[in-house]
Amino acid sequence: xxxxxxxxxxxxxxxxxxxxxxxxxxxxxxxxxxxxxxxxxxxxxxxxxxxxxxxxxxxxxxxxxxxxxxxxxxxxxxxxxxxxxxxxxxxxxxxxxxxxxxxxxxxxxxxxxxxxxxxxxxxxxxxxxxxxxxxxxxxxxxxxxxxxxxxxxxxxxxxxxxxxxxxxxxxxxxxxxxxxxxxxxxxxxxxxxxxxxxxxxxxxxxxxxxxxxxxxxxxxxxxxxxxxxxxxxxxxxxxxxxxxxxxxxxxxxxxxxxxxxxxxxxxxxxxxxxxxxxxxxxxxxxxxxxxxxxxxxxxxxxxxxxxxxxxxxxxxxxxxxxxxxxxxxxxxxxxxxxxxxxxxxxxxxxxxxxxxxxxxxxxxxxxx
Amino acid sequence: xxxxxxxxxxxxxxxxxxxxxxxxxxxxxxxxxxxxxxxxxxxxxxxxxxxxxxxxxxxxxxxxxxxxxxxxxxxxxxxxxxxxxxxxxxxxxxxxxxxxxxxxxxxxxxxxxxxxxxxxxxxxxxxxxxxxxxxxxxxxxxxxxxxxxxxxxxxxxxxxxxxxxxxxxxxxxxxxxxxxxxxxxxxxxxxxxxxxxxxxxxxxxxxxxxxxxxxxxxxxxxxxxxxxxxxxxxxxxxxxxxxxxxxxxxxxxxxxxxxxxxxxxxxxxxxxxxxxxxxxxxxxxxxxxxxxxxxxxxxxxxxxxxxx
Numbered sequence: 001x002x003x004x005x006x007x008x009x010x011x012x013x014x015x016x017x018x019x020x021x022x023x024x025x026x027x028x029x030x031x032x033x034x035x036x037x038x039x040x041x042x043x044x045x046x047x048x049x050x051x052x053x054x055x056x057x058x059x060x061x062x063x064x065x066x067x068x069x070x071x072x073x074x075x076x077x078x079x080x081x082x083x084x085x086x087x088x089x090x091x092x093x094x095x096x097x098x099x100x101x102x103x104x105x106x107x108x109x110x111x112x113x114x115x116x117x118x119x120x121x122x123x124x125x126x127x128x129x130x131x132x133x134x135x136x137x138x139x140x141x142x143x144x145x146x147x148x149x150x151x152x153x154x155x156x157x158x159x160x161x162x163x164x165x166x167x168x169x170x171x172x173x174x175x176x177x178x179x180x181x182x183x184x185x186x187x188x189x190x191x192x193x194x195x196x197x198x199x200x201x202x203x204x205x206x207x208x209x210x211x212x213x214x215x216x217x218x219x220x221x222x223x224x225x226x227x228x229x230x231x232x233x234x235x236x237x238x239x240x241x242x243x244x245x246x247x248x249x250x251x252x253x254x255x256x257x258x259x260x261x262x263x264x265x266x267x268x269x270x271x272x273x274x275x276x277x278x279x280x281x282x283x284x285x286x287x288x289x290x291x292x293x294x295x296x297x298x299x300x301x302x303x304x305x306x307x308x309x310x311x312x313x314x315x316x317x318x319x320x321x322x323x324x325x326x327x328x329x330x331x332x333x334x335x336x337x338x339x340x341x342x343x344x345x346x347x348x349x350x351x352x353x354x355x356x357x358x359x360x361x362x363x364x365x366x367x368x
Numbered sequence: 369x370x371x372x373x374x375x376x377x378x379x380x381x382x383x384x385x386x387x388x389x390x391x392x393x394x395x396x397x398x399x400x401x402x403x404x405x406x407x408x409x410x411x412x413x414x415x416x417x418x419x420x421x422x423x424x425x426x427x428x429x430x431x432x433x434x435x436x437x438x439x440x441x442x443x444x445x446x447x448x449x450x451x452x453x454x455x456x457x458x459x460x461x462x463x464x465x466x467x468x469x470x471x472x473x474x475x476x477x478x479x480x481x482x483x484x485x486x487x488x489x490x491x492x493x494x495x496x497x498x499x500x501x502x503x504x505x506x507x508x509x510x511x512x513x514x515x516x517x518x519x520x521x522x523x524x525x526x527x528x529x530x531x532x533x534x535x536x537x538x539x540x541x542x543x544x545x546x547x548x549x550x551x552x553x554x555x556x557x558x559x560x561x562x563x564x565x566x567x568x569x570x571x572x573x574x575x576x577x578x579x580x581x582x583x584x585x586x587x588x589x590x591x592x593x594x595x596x597x598x599x600x601x602x603x604x605x606x607x608x609x610x611x612x613x614x615x616x617x618x619x620x621x622x623x624x625x626x627x628x629x630x631x632x633x634x635x636x637x638x639x640x641x642x643x644x645x646x647x648x649x650x651x652x653x654x655x656x657x658x659x660x661x662x663x664x665x666x667x668x669x670x671x672x673x674x675x676x
Contacts, residue, residue, distance in 0.1 A: 044473070048481035048583070160627070166634060193626040196638045200588045201579035206382070206620065210627040213374045225583050230483045249483050362629040367636075 029131050030276030032117050035096055037061075037270070038089035039071040040082065042101035042124075049199075049224040049243040053260035054100045054123060056244075060263035065270070070094075077103020079110075086111050090118055096273065098266075099125055105134055119273050123262050123295075126286045133278075134286030135265065137295035139169065139258060140176030140351075143220070144326045145291075145298050145313050146240040146256035147180025150218040151188050152309040153238045153255060154181075160211030160219040161192040162204055162228040166365035168354045170194075173222045173242075173258075175358045176326050182360065183316070184309060191216055192363035199224040205231055212237065218255075229254045238304060245299035255302035256313075264294025288348055292321035327351070332359045369500070375617070375624055377489075377503035380512050381578055383616025385410070385570040388515055389594035390601060390608040391522050392443075392566025397598060398526060399559030400539035400665040401450060404461030406567050407591025408468020409442045413571025415472040418479050418582040421486055428486040428576060432511065435572025436565045442468075443564015447557040454669045465591070473584045480583055486576040487511065511573055516609070518566070523605040535559055539663035542670035552670050570594070596645050602652060602660040611648075615641050 045055035051073075058069055070089070075081050082104055086097050090111075099108055099122035112120045112132035125134030150159050159181055163170050178190040191214055193207040204223050208231035211219055217237040221228040224242075226249035232239035233253035239246070241257035272278035280287075289295040298317070301310050320326070329340035333356040340346055346354075355365055389406050396403045403409075416438035421431030446464055449455045487509045490496075495506040526532040537545040538555045546552050574590065575582045593615060601607035622637045652660065 044477060044584070046477050046480060191627050191629065193623050194634050195623070196634055197588065199583060199585070201581045201583055201586055202382075202574065202588070202590075203623070205579055206378070207623040207627070209378065210374075210623040213370070213624065214627045225581060226481060226483065227579065227581055230580065233483075234485070249481065363626060364631045364633070366631060366633040 027130055027281060028277050028279045029119060029273060030278075031095055031119060031273045033095065035065075035270055035274055036094045037067070037069045037096035037098060038092075038094040039069055039098040040075040040085055040100060040104065041071055041073045042075060042077070042099075042104070044073045045071070047224070048226065050124075050260070051100060053244050054262060057260065057262035057266065061266060061270070064263070064267050075100075075104070077101050079107045082107040083111070090115055095119065096121070096270065098122070102126065108132055108134075119278065121266065121269065123260075128280050128283065128286050130281045133269070133280035133283075135289060135295065136169075136286065137260065137289050138291065138351075139222075139296055140172040140326050141291040141320050142258040142296050142298045143173040143222075143242075144176040144180040144320075145300065145317055146220065146258060147177035148184045148313050148316065149180075149256040149301050149305045149309060150177065150220055150238070150240055151181030151183065151185035152306060153304060154185060154188060154216075154218050156215050156217050157185065157187045157189065158214065158216045159188055159190050160208070160214070160216035161190055161363075162207045162211070162219060162221045162223055163192055163194045164198045164223045165196060166194050166355070166367060168352045170222050171354045171357065171365055172327075172351055174361060174363075175331075175354070177220050178358050178360055179326055180316075184312065188360070190361045190363075192357070192361055194363070194365075195223060197223075201225045201227040204228055208232065226250065238302075241299075247299070247302065255300075255305050257299040259297045259299055261294055261297045264297075265289060266294070268294075285348075290320065291317065333357060334359055334361060334364075371624065371628065373500050373503060375620055376500065377507055378620040379504065379613060379617045380508050381616070382619040383612040384512050384515055385574045385578060385590060386594050386597055386615050387519065387609050387612035388570035388573065389567045389591060390597040390612060391515075391519055391605055392439075392563040392570070393594060393598045394563075394601070394603055394605060394608060395522060395526070395535075395559050395566065396443075396563035397603060397666055398539045398663055399535050399556050400542060400663055400668065400670070401447065401556055401560055401563070402457045402461065402667040403443070403446055403464075403560070403563060403567075404458060404595060405442070405446055405464025405468070405591075406461075406594050407587055407589070408465040409439050409446075409564055409567040410571035410574065410587045410591045410594075411468040411472045411585070412442055413439045413568035414575035414586060415476045415479065415571075415582055416568070417572030418482070418484075418575045419476075421576060422479060422482060422484065426484070426486075431486060431576050432569065432572050435568045435576075437568070439568015439571065440561050440565035443567065444557065444561040446564065447560025450669065451553050451556045451560070454671065457667050457669070469585055476582060476584060481581060483581055485580055509577060511577065515569075519605050519609050526605070536663070538670075539665055542665050546670070546672060552672075556670075567591070567594075593641065593645075596642075599662075600645055600648050600652075603663065604660075614644065618644070 043051040096119045105125040105127040109127040120132040181188040195203040204227040208228040219232045219239040229239040229250035233250040239253045246254045325345040329344045330342040331340040413435040417431040417435035420434035
């Protein structure tokens with residue numbers, strides 16, 4: 001999984017290059033017959049993070065349409081596992097196949113070419129074609145909003161962040177978090193520890209504990225287990241979560257969480273497939289969606305966040321929906337280099353390849 | 369100063385699972401059993417410890433006892449396969465790794481991501497407050513002190529009891545041991561069971577104390593580090609304790625350096641424990657002294673009256 005997600009970061013960048021070369025084949029897709037989805041889960045539905053959020057989205061889609069979408073758990077990112085599972089569903093007459101991992105992308109592309117009448121959608125995926133859509137959320141937007149809560153909560157002006165690996169998708173949450181925190185508290189510094197693992201509670205606890213010793217009094221996270229929130233609660237400080245509402249694990253500590261809400265994106269898309277207006281080919285490198293498109297959102301806020309800050313967060317959320325970009329220049333990195341010029345915003349390619357941290361972040365993305 | 373105090377205080381916590389698992393593996397390997405299944409047995413210990421703790425009213429002692437029993441049971445199974453059924457030790461060990469991963473993933477679901485606090489470090493007035501070394505020596509949890517006692521017992525057992533002598537004889541030259549009237553199969557089964565119990569304890573500690581949570585595949589290679597630690601320690605309980613502290617020290621140090629803002633490259637830091645292992649292995653191989661070699665019959669099954 002570690003390697004696969006490393007590949008994700010590297011491939012994302014290269015894929016974007018190819019993607020622009022492929023002219024958009026703008027031919028809308030229409031489902032033959034009634035929609036009959038099936039879902040391939042990357043992990044178990046109770047993993048507490050990514051896959052559980054997928055499953056919770058499935059339940060909401062079920063409720064909306066009155067369905068009971070069949071799913072299969074633990075389909076790893078290997079073609080030999082994906083193909084038989086997907087093809088079995090297709091043979092049973094399912095015409096919408098959903099994936100749930102970056103590594104499902106290539107196998108889904110193959111399937112999409114083989115079965116042009118079936119619609120394929122992959123949260124976390126990057127491939128697409130006339131009947132295949134990869135989607136990922138701009139997760140820096142919710143982290144920006146939760147960062148605002150963190151900035152308001154800190155008294156020591158030191159915030160901690162437990163991150164997984166220094167990839168673009170993680171670095172942008174770290175940077176977005178600091179921009180948010182500085183919005184409510186300009187004196188904040190953000191101490192980030194990359195654990196080098198997505199799902200290692202031992203390393204996450206060590207990292208969170210080390211941050212507490214540094215005097216941070218809010219801990220944000222972009223790792224899979226709720227351990228950093230639990231450490232925050234043990235130490236009587238605050239935290240903000242990732243993937244799901246982590247108040248479930250640390251009700252006193254967790255004040256804000258980044259959430260995956262795929263149902264809000266997928267329900268209208270399924271309706272488009274039925275009406276024949278779904279056009280995934282129009283976005284050659286997959287759909288890179290904003291907070292107001294669904295995909296991700298925040299659970300905000302806990303009791304400790306003052307009401308005026310909650311209002312501020314909500315109005316910023318509305319501003320993001322209105323087209324505001326989190327990474328609006330001028331932005332300087334840790335060395336003081338101007339990374340985003342005044343009045344400009346980074347391109348999506350720059351975001352995927354983000355390998356720098358903002359001035360005010362203590363920590364490093366250096367890997368070797 | 370604070371940095372040093374905190375770092376030292378947390379070093380034994382990270383060291384303990386490695387030390388306990390390495391002690392178990394030393395007992396195994398001294399009897400000639402190469403158990404590569406430590407990773408899987410550790411995972412089972414981690415899950416069983418959490419299940420027992422959460423289901424039996426939050427009693428950490430019960431959690432540890434069940435983790436140890438689970439480890440002992442799996443160790444006995446391993447011993448049964450390789451000693452009685454004479455399956456290949458390497459393959460059986462690796463099978464146990466995947467068995468542990470699969471089994472805990474399958475049955476562990478209801479206990480994943482449940483936060484709890486099992487045991488706290490002890491506090492002794494005055495002693496714990498000694499600057500720098502106070503918490504290192506006098507501010508750990510009871511299990512760590514028990515592990516130190518266990519290390520002493522393993523050493524006493526292996527080198528100062530008749531049983532230990534016989535056990536080592538079985539690992540060095542089972543033919544001779546058998547000719548001397550030692551029950552080779554019995555000793556190997558005993559070693560496998562004791563070894564498994566230690567590995568189970570390591571797993572229980574990892575989930576109950578180090579992480580205070582259970583998640584799938586949470587050992588993340590620590591069982592393999594314990595296997596390496598045994599070679600590192602040249603099959604000596606004392607060097608296993610020292611090596612475990614070194615590895616634990618590195619694991620406790622890395623996040624603290626990062627949090628303090630040292631601009632150190634991530635993957636280089638993560639590599640250090642393994643680089644240190646390699647360096648020590650090379651050093652040990654170059655300066656091999658008597659009594660530091662691997663047990664002679666390590667990994668080889670014993671079949672009575674088999675032609676050598």
